[in-house]
Amino acid sequence: MKGGNVNTFIDHTTFEECAALYKGVKYFFHGLIYDNEKKEYSYVIDTWDSNGNYERTVFDKTASTSEECLKLAQNEPIFDGKTFWEAEADMEWVEW
Numbered sequence: 001m002k003g004g005n006v007n008t009f010i011d012h013t014t015f016e017e018c019a020a021l022y023k024g025v026k027y028f029f030h031g032l033i034y035d036n037e038k039k040e041y042s043y044v045i046d047t048w049d050s051n052g053n054y055e056r057t058v059f060d061k062t063a064s065t066s067e068e069c070l071k072l073a074q075n076e077p078i079f080d081g082k083t084f085w086e087a088e089a090d091m092e093w094v095e096w
Contacts (some may be wrong), residue, residue, distance in 0.1 A: 003093040014070065018046075026050075026077040027058070028096070029073075041069040045078065045079050054061050 001009055001020070012018045017053040020027050030044040045059040058078045063069035079087035 001088050001091050001093055006088050009093050010070070010074075015064070017096060019094050019096045021094050022087055022091045024050075025080075026094065027079070027091075032069060034066075035062075038062075040064055041066050043069045043073045045073065 009020070012031075014032050016031050018029045018031070022031070026048045028046045028048055028083050030046070033042045033044075034040075034043065040062045041064070043047045043059065044057060046057050047055040049055050059073055059076055061069065061072045061076075063072060070077060074084040077086075079091075
């Protein structure tokens with residue numbers, strides 16, 4: 001991952017919002033969100049245009065554990081048909 005360590009990026013997305021640029025598209029990682037009533041975690045990733053406007057949600061899933069939720073996000077082919085791990089070498093960690 002350009003602009004930072006990939007494991008540090010994942011740690012940050014666990015607790016806070018982060019953004020990464022991949023093939024000219026900015027992906028906004030909302031971080032893990034725990035719903036105390038439902039007792040489940042959710043993870044959302046959106047894309048934003050070059051003007052900072054929301055385009056669409058590319059990932060929105062829930063799971064019973066934080067580890068499972070992160071694994072779902074990392075293994076879904078949402079980055080131009082690639083998973084996070086397949087695309088991360090070409091991603092750039094950018095300021096939001």
